[in-house]
Amino acid sequence: MILIFGGTGFIGRHTTLALREAGHEVVVVSRSPDMDFLETHAPELQAIQYAELYNDPSPIFRRAHVVIWAAGQTTPGSNIDYPWQELTQNVQPVIWCAKQAATHRSHMLFLSSGGSVYGEVSATGRITEDEPLCPVSPYGMGKQMAEIGLGFLVRTQGLNLTTLRPSNPIGRWQSNPSQGVVGALLRAARANQPFHIFGDGSIVRDFLAVEDLARAILMAIEAPEHSINQTWNVGSGKGHSIIEIHTMASRIVGYEIPVKLQPARPTDPPYIVLDVSRISNSIGWDTTIGLEYSIRDMWNSLIIHENS
Template sequence: MEKLTGGKAESPRETWLLTGGAGYIGAHVAESLAGAGKRVVVVDDLSTGLASRVPAGAELVTCSVLDTEQLTDVMRRFQVDGVIHLAAKKAVDESVSQPLHYYHQNVRGTASVLEAMSSAGVRRLVFSSSAAVYGVPPAGPVTESTPTAPINPYGATKLICEWLVRDAAPALDLSWISLRYFNVAGAGRPDLGDPGATNLLQLTLQALTRGARPQVFGQSHPTPDGTCIRDYIHVADLADAHLAAVRQLDRPDSPELHDVYNVGCGRGASVLEVLRTVQRVTGIRRPYEIAPARPVDPPDVVADPARIQAELGWSAKHDLDSMVSSAWAAWQHAAVVTVSAGTGSHP
């Protein structure tokens, strides 16, 4: 059964529904929209999200995106003007071991959102995609026209969802924007940190605070220091990219918009650069451990953000130091909360 916080209110000019809005990225997007004066309705099954992350004043409906009937009812009830679809499974390793689960959750979930939008007459969509759709791109900055060739089920589901949105749009009279995120990091506030430990920054913080050596997968890549280079984007900047997409879809002169944008800084940081920054910010210094290189790791993946800068007026504001400092503050906050709760270890 759905759980509603707050009653039905007079609908303002714009109401945006966020699937997965109680998650790490979703909570930041919800904050950004609310701060811009949008009415926010969050739909989240709370399997990984937290109700406490939903900003004050936003509505929370506990619901799975797979429940098309309930989604349709929510869109009608709150007179939704547009949808930001963030809800998805996103762990690459898990997608390899559970591909059917990922296809069901991500692809079927997106189809359900589109079906609900069609039934409720909602015509604007921002879709949460990923740089994983590019797989191992050729050398040089990654543009939106770089060939897509995902190398894992997670990336494949995101690309298929993009195709699904693109193909459904003419039939549903849908305007849409797909945002391909690069490596998301940092926190807008200490209480909105990334609860997972699957990316380099979180894994490094975990290792250093637990007395272990951070792992580096290979040091013979064709890069200046031999380690992989990635484009890291602060989650607060990513949230503002969603707001820029919403504003673009709101424009009266773009009623049939359909576009794909990379969301990255346009500059890369190597694994060793990230490790050095983490050690400097935290003050915890331990030698790293070289592990065998993973054959599926491309040496250098950096976004070309020129298109989103030119067309949506968005650009990243935070640097690597800011990402690491905010992630460290969030890590410390979570540790204090965990100790206070009596579990004795970081979540």
């Protein structure tokens, strides 16, 4: 059985459905599982509340040969004045989970953040996993601290760990208003509101279709002999500025989406483009879905959702 924390969140939903489609038994854990989503898309799946599991973890962890951590309570703009809150909100829960996984000899897959752990890089090429971690947001610091804590459990308790560092996943169900520039752009277009750009629009990100990320997770857990003890970037390897994304989105919606410039945020690294040759060479993963296709799909689903 595969236990997925955050299984009804943005990345979690796509991963849960990909695992189920591949024939895996899946149990979803969440602080508040989205039962509407499960009833619509995967009614047979068991869902457990995190608080319930926390009180009595052994019976469920004993059944789980794989544990996926796709949960998170914050985004790069969170906790700017309260960085210590990352510890209780994100770091403590994932280390608790990893300790259970180590005790029960499960394979744990942790979703870190390739878009935020590297921070301000000096290079302008693709960033490899060997780049020193230098996050500039409390969120990135929390991911880095979680990686350190999980590494400790690997060394001292024999945790079987795979860490993925995804870049900027985009796609359907990315509906959190404080997460995801493409969703923010399309929602602004839909509401006839200006799109707010933080800074001058020159920030570069590596956008990745969330379905490709879900497939990377699936491939990693299905090849533990290659993925255990590995840390892999997952991205497209291509960089696009926010201005380029705005131009592409405007073309898709059919008109120039109005823009309002806002002050730059110190928590946004200027440039993130990932080198993905390690995951590609190890398990043969590569992207299959282009950026323009993903943006168009998000736009279509936004229109369908609002008209239904």
